[in-house]
């Protein structure tokens with residue numbers, strides 16, 4: 001299907017609806033992107049009304065609308081509303097999924113080299129506590145995830161494949177659907193860290209074939225901080241242990257026993273900030289109205305242009321490698337520390353971030369990188385912004 005590019009008028013309209021684009025060049029979308037104004041307005045209006053009406057009273061008033069959030073998220077990722085649990089962030093989602101599985105000593109978990117620190121810590125903890133064996137599959141010399149090595153690593157002890165779709169400190173996209181095909185062929189559970197990918201690239205859980213997926217709201221989804229969700233495929237919900245309980249986890253409780261609810265909301269807390277839930281819902285709605293295919297096309301266009309321009313600057317080394325590159329652009333500059341580049345660009349109202357070695361330990365160690373500059377673009381960034389940032393970088397490197 002042909003994707004209709006976002007027009008200049010649409011980009012300008014989107015920027016006009018995003019207050020943060022007015023005075024800054026925001027290239028830290030992989031940290032937290034700028035929310036559309038409607039996300040903020042929805043949350044502020046709700047909080048004001050809450051302060052006047054009372055927390056429980058306003059929750060009752062907005063119950064149907066609040067519940068619609070699961071529906072919209074499900075629509076975005078081609079899931080069922082009963083497969084979504086709202087959580088605070090991607091680490092919480094990943095932890096609920098991973099620690100909900102039962103591991104025996106010697107069980108193997110196969111991961112990519114692109115795992116984020118939260119996931120690596122979870123893996124190491126399970127290695128200590130349960131005696132799991134962690135198998136890391138590094139990217140090949142061209143920065144591509146080697147599918148044949150993944151398949152070769154699977155044994156009858158393999159319990160889980162847990163990979164990251166888009167890493168925190170590199171610009172490549174892992175072949176999530178091809179990994180899913182291998183997981184299904186060998187009947188191995190598949191947990192996808194889609195923290196950086198939902199809202200960035202098309203993510204369809206049926207096409208990918210993952211059983212579990214961890215997502216955050218504040219990054220490419222443009223939702224509020226403190227929002228996120230866990231996807232749990234219906235067929236595995238009863239196999240995943242519920243780690244935390246409150247009164248809404250169950251449909252029945254007696255003094256002797258309880259029955260957990262029949263959907264993925266068994267994995268979410270009842271007590272959460274409804275303003276954040278509504279903010280996330282608005283962000284998802286905003287994205288659905290634009291269309292993820294158009295978003296992805298635009299991000300690739302801006303990021304490719306950015307890498308091209310960066311490569312023309314003497315002293316800049318672009319690190320991104322792979323067959324599919326995304327909106328996360330990573331580089332180093334000869335003779336200037338990443339933190340100094342960030343600080344100098346900040347004085348010009350340009351936001352970039354630093355990726356530290358510990359954030360993506362396996363990858364950064366293998367590449368011998370202590371830190372990199374991470375400049376992550378979104379669809380609302382413009383060609384002019386890229387030219388301005390490159391101009392500043394050239395001046396810094398003079």
Ligand SMILES: Cc1ncc(COP(=O)(O)O)c(C=O)c1O
Nearest residue numbers: 089090091116166167168195216
């Ligand atoms: C690839 C990846 N996974 C997981 C996380 C953790 O997300 P959160 O901070 O929402 O827990 C991050 C955060 O940067 C990330 O980049």
